[in-house]
Amino acid sequence: MSNLLNSLLVIVLMLNLFALGTSRIASVIRTVAMQGALLGALPLLLHGHASSGAVLAAALTIALKGVVIPGMMTRALRDVKIKREVEPLIGFQASVILGALGTVCALLFAGRLPLAAQHAGTLMVPTAVATVLTGFILLITRFKALTQVMGYLVLENGIYIFGMLLVEAMPLVVEMGVLLDLFVAIFVICIIVNRINQAFSSLDTRRLASLKE
Amino acid sequence: MAFFFIVFPLVLAGLAALIPSGRWRPWLLPVAGTLHAVLTCAVLARQVPTSSTAWLALDPLGKVILLVVSLLFLFCSYYAAGYLRMRGERPNRVFCVCLLAFLGVASLAAWSRHLGLQWVAIEATTLVTAPLIFFNHTQRSVEATWKYMVVGSVGIALALLGTFFLAYSALHAGLEASLTVHDLVQHAPNLSKPWLHAAFVLLLVGYGTKMGLAPMHTWKPDAYGEAPGVVGALLAGGVTSCAFLALLRAYHICVAAGESTYVSRLLLFMGLLSMAVASLFMVGQRDMKRMLAYSSVEHMGILVLGLGLGAPALFGTLLHVVNNGLTKGILFLSAGNIHRAYNSKSTEQVSGAMRRLPLSGTLFLVGFLAITGSPPFGPFISEFMILNGAFATGRAAVGALFLVLLLIVFIGMGATVLKVVQGRPSFAARGTPYRDSVLTGAPMLGLLALVVVIGVALPAPLAALITDAVHYLEGRP
Numbered sequence: 098m099s100n101l102l103n104s105l106l107v108i109v110l111m112l113n114l115f116a117l118g119t120s121r122i123a124s125v126i127r128t129v130a131m132q133g134a135l136l137g138a139l140p141l142l143l144h145g146h147a148s149s150g151a152v153l154a155a156a157l158t159i160a161l162k163g164v165v166i167p168g169m170m171t172r173a174l175r176d177v178k179i180k181r182e183v184e185p186l187i188g189f190q191a192s193v194i195l196g197a198l199g200t201v202c203a204l205l206f207a208g209r210l211p212l213a214a215q216h217a218g219t220l221m222v223p224t225a226v227a228t229v230l231t232g233f234i235l236l237i238t239r240f241k242a243l244t245q246v247m248g249y250l251v252l253e254n255g256i257y258i259f260g261m262l263l264v265e266a267m268p269l270v271v272e273m274g275v276l277l278d279l280f281v282a283i284f285v286i287c288i289i290v291n292r293i294n295q296a297f298s299s300l301d302t303r304r305l306a307s308l309k310e
Numbered sequence: 311m312a313f314f315f316i317v318f319p320l321v322l323a324g325l326a327a328l329i330p331s332g333r334w335r336p337w338l339l340p341v342a343g344t345l346h347a348v349l350t351c352a353v354l355a356r357q358v359p360t361s362s363t364a365w366l367a368l369d370p371l372g373k374v375i376l377l378v379v380s381l382l383f384l385f386c387s388y389y390a391a392g393y394l395r396m397r398g399e400r401p402n403r404v405f406c407v408c409l410l411a412f413l414g415v416a417s418l419a420a421w422s423r424h425l426g427l428q429w430v431a432i433e434a435t436t437l438v439t440a441p442l443i444f445f446n447h448t449q450r451s452v453e454a455t456w457k458y459m460v461v462g463s464v465g466i467a468l469a470l471l472g473t474f475f476l477a478y479s480a481l482h483a484g485l486e487a488s489l490t491v492h493d494l495v496q497h498a499p500n501l502s503k504p505w506l507h508a509a510f511v512l513l514l515v516g517y518g519t520k521m522g523l524a525p526m527h528t529w530k531p532d533a534y535g536e537a538p539g540v541v542g543a544l545l546a547g548g549v550t551s552c553a554f555l556a557l558l559r560a561y562h563i564c565v566a567a568g569e570s571t572y573v574s575r576l577l578l579f580m581g582l583l584s585m586a587v588a589s590l591f592m593v594g595q596r597d598m599k600r601m602l603a604y605s606s607v608e609h610m611g612i613l614v615l616g617l618g619l620g621a622p623a624l625f626g627t628l629l630h631v632v633n634n635g636l637t638k639g640i641l642f643l644s645a646g647n648i649h650r651a652y653n654s655k656s657t658e659q660v661s662g663a664m665r666r667l668p669l670s671g672t673l674f675l676v677g678f679l680a681i682t683g684s685p686p687f688g689p690f691i692s693e694f695m696i697l698n699g700a701f702a703t704g705r706a707a708v709g710a711l712f713l714v715l716l717l718i719v720f721i722g723m724g725a726t727v728l729k730v731v732q733g734r735p736s737f738a739a740r741g742t743p744y745r746d747s748v749l750t751g752a753p754m755l756g757l758l759a760l761v762v763v764i765g766v767a768l769p770a771p772l773a774a775l776i777t778d779a780v781h782y783l784e785g786r787p
Contacts, residue, residue, distance in 0.1 A: 266487030
């Protein structure tokens with residue numbers, strides 16, 4: 098079980114690097130959708146048994162992270178007629194290297210945090226931290242509003258991975274709250290993305306520079 | 311009781327969405343504000359056992375925050391009715407719905423004794439306040455809302471990770487993972503230390519972003535600068551207080567775990583850094599609303615600093631939450647009126663506000679004196695208590711730095727405020743239609759009266775409320 102889980106987590110880590118390395122916004126969206134869907138399946142694998150609650154949570158997560166949100170993003174992308182992230186703050190190769198460095202740091206950091214016996218030997222914590230770092234890199238170095246939203250989603254994915262360690266101990270209500278909040282946040286961000294496009298005729302957040310000291 | 315507090319503003323929000331008339335809809339706000347304030351007074355008088363394991367219960371800390379939010383909303387709701395009457399040209403459905411929803415979710419944040427639930431409530435305050443910042447639909451407000459959403463959501467996401475870390479620290483120690491405040495405080499000494507440390511850092515950064523601590527404050531000047539004055543007041547006094555409550559909970563758990571040295575160092579550093587950054591940006595600031603935003607950064611720094619000083623400064627810190635909330639109300643509401651009269655918030659166009667708007671101009675000046683800690687206003691008392699705490703704990707250097715930064719802020723803020731209120735109003739400003747009315751003037755006077763009362767003679771019930779909260783934080787019965 099632990100082997101299968103760890104191989105899935107390695108795929109998640111590779112998807113992180115792929116999201117950092119591509120310039121096409123559509124493929125960033127697809128990568129993050131794939132990551133989200135994979136993560137939705139995690140709780141089932143983690144516990145090995147399928148109670149109706151766990152299946153429901155998994156189905157909901159896959160639907161939200163894998164279908165609904167990417168669908169909304171793809172539609173927004175089609176509406177604004179842009180394809181590529183041009184001129185990021187640091188280049189695509191450089192950000193892949195940065196992401197890899199972040200992953201190494203996450204492994205080192207996670208080594209210092211002791212794990213409970215039932216989670217020993219899994220890559221959950223380093224993957225979670227590395228995914229959060231990837232989200233940060235996307236948020237900081239990309240200028241298209243859509244890519245920044247994807248960065249936020251990757252960050253959320255990292256937190257979700259960590260949440261899986263607690264899925265048995267935490268009540269379903271909180272989990273639902275988390276998912277609901279994720280959805281509402283993305284929804285509002287989507288509206289703003291539309292507004293930015295209407296008001297500035299562009300989705301480039303560098304245009305948003307009239308407010309500064 | 312808890313459900314009523316949370317549900318009735320949301321029901322009124324639904325009602326506001328259904329009312330077709332933009333003229334009558336804003337009057338729901340004062341109704342909600344008054345009802346909420348009356349209920350708050352009733353519920354504050356009741357003694358609730360602090361050992362409650364319920365998810366929703368009002369402990370002494372929650373009471374202080376509920377009081378601030380309720381009072382501030384009460385005055386802001388009357389002001390908002392007056393403000394929206396002047397802004398008849400703009401549709402106000404979303405504005406009213408979001409203001410009422412804010413009251414509901416802020417009450418939820420004050421009532422929740424479950425860290426997950428509290429996180430949901432604070433995330434909800436971000437969501438419902440974003441459309442409020444966007445009220446004017448200008449390019450600049452799009453930019454401010456975007457920054458508010460992105461920075462706020464990232465911060466709140468980190469706070470969620472911190473909450474998970476906290477739960478894991480219990481799980482790792484072999485305890486039943488629980489996020490209720492009661493359980494966490496009860497089992498605090500047994501929590502796994504490395505996880506607890508990491509959790510506190512994440513919670514400090516996450517909720518610190520929501521409070522606007524430096525260096526995560528970048529959204530604040532933009533959001534406060536572009537939002538209508540009444541929204542600025544609720545953000546600076548309400549949303550930040552809710553986020554501070556979440557930080558208080560984390561502090562409470564860490565202190566109960568015997569980690570007060572570790573958290574003190576972090577809190578003192580963040581507090582002084584925020585005050586220093588705010589004072590730098592306040593000197594030479596030409597935009598009065600952005601200046602108020604930096605003042606808010608400074609006061610969040612003072613709160614965190616007071617928390618870092620620990621026991622001797624806790625009373626002052628909690629009192630300062632109340633003082634800061636009420637005084638920020640005066641400042642933002644009067645700044646909003648001045649903005650309306652001059653159609654500008656830059657000192658290049660705004661001068662002579664005391665002649666053009668005798669009430670708002672004077673109150674802006676008085677609010678400045680109050681927030682910078684001049685007697686006889688409330689903030690003087692609370693800042694003095696925090697300063698005393700610094701010397702009482704033997705941290706003379708922190709105390710001295712605190713005083714120097716307060717002085718720089720006083721000079722920097724004073725220069726901007728004096729430019730606004732002194733001199734002669736320009737010809738263009740004299741021709742604008744805005745005049746202070748009862749609805750836009752009286753709420754400021756009400757807030758001022760409270761700030762003066764706290765400064766002159768601290769009311770016994772308030773003192774008892776805060777003493778209770780301090781005892782609760784220190785783990786005394």
